Amino acid sequence: MKIPINGKPIYEASVTLHEWRWRFTRSPGPPASTTRLVLLVLSIYMDRVGECWPSIGELACACALSERAIGKHIRLAEDGGWIRITRRPRSNYRRNTYLA
Template identity: 40%
Template structure:
């Protein structure tokens, strides 16, 4: 399965999930920024907020929701002490029966 196929499947699945609509919208915004070769997204909270038309607080809240539901894996990119340190987001599929992740 190519990454294009995987991301299309991921989008189709989270659209059917019980996630709040803002969480699903945020996942759509993240999907626009995935690096096809790396399978990751490196947008900052500020860039996501501006690109989605949401507040930073809303982006942080819904990133936590989708991470807790298992739709993304969040790691850090860069060094801890560096100003340019960013979150790195990888798509994931939640385990079934996890509540918000299942349709």
């Protein structure tokens, strides 16, 4: 998991999903409250290793946001080091995998 410490993201595999949730909801977490909401909803979908693959549409519905807003806040979370995204093409649509 990438956990920003002193503003610099580091990789620390020993952190649990619960600790990861705790850190992004506390300061200094992502600055935008909407980014925090998207991360919280992503964490609901995550398995024990912190991996999930909900569609943008599923996230938009769960967060009560537009798909465009979800995409923006997913990018902000990735840029901030809170998640890693594996982009995988799939037939007629794309399904990304998100990792805490």
